Ligand SMILES: [Zn+2]
């Protein structure tokens with residue numbers, strides 16, 4: 001199940017460190033790439049990750065704090081230099097268009113491709129992207145500026161008739177259709193074969209939630225209950241609860257509570273304040289509250305599967 005993964009391109013908070021870039025993540029779903037946030041330096045991280053930039057068609061910007069979007073104009077400029085001609089979709093606070101337009105205008109950059117801007121809804125959860133296999137939702141967070149998180153939800157796939165039954169009973173197309181509609185099979189001697197013996201049930205759909213900058217609030221978990229893999233910001237340790245509240249960020253305690261409430265199958269955390277150059281203490285604090293937590297590092301990749309995601 002390596003067809004659904006997320007790669008961390010930046011795990012620092014407001015400013016980069018020598019080890020951590022500002023926020024960006026790359027979701028790979030059946031070889032289609034989706035970029036979440038684009039802090040300064042993201043295109044360098046994408047190059048280091050050997051990502052084919054032309055495969056990115058959708059970019060999701062959680063909010064307009066610089067550590068989440070200052071890399072976007074540079075990335076757009078590079079896509080242009082590499083001869084992109086397909087439209088690029090950007091899901092964001094609509095004011096992003098002003099930011100990009102002024103940079104393109106002053107740098108006299110003429111784009112060879114269209115940018116389609118999709119404004120985020122900061123009041124309620126909303127479906128913002130859909131194709132045959134995947135749905136992406138935005139959900140509002142509580143930060144100092146309008147902010148959304150994103151939920152990547154695989155669509156349920158249909159059951160299949162198992163190959164052994166097709167050859168054993170020499171099934172016609174009509175018989176296969178009838179089995180897929182849930183019917184049993186009547187064979188020549190009048191024997192009835194139960195539908196459950198003929199079909200393979202698909203794996204349950206998988207999901208990934210990106211919970212960007214936010215303070216903790218009571219209904220937050222409802223946006224991603226039972227998610228397979230949950231990423232949240234974890235900017236501060238618990239002794240800075242007051243600061244976290246003032247700055248609309250979360251502490252280890254908030255994050256652990258959120259993980260329990262949402263019944264997330266696995267929790268990964270990032271967006272650490274640059275004051276924690278060594279994250280050992282933060283790690284032991286959060287693991288004492290929620291033992292399975294993983295602190296992310298730049299270029300970590302997590303595979304999202306139906307049991308526990310592996311890193
Ligand atoms: Zn941030």
Ligand SMILES: [Zn+2]
Nearest residue numbers: 063065143213
């Ligand atoms: Zn922020």
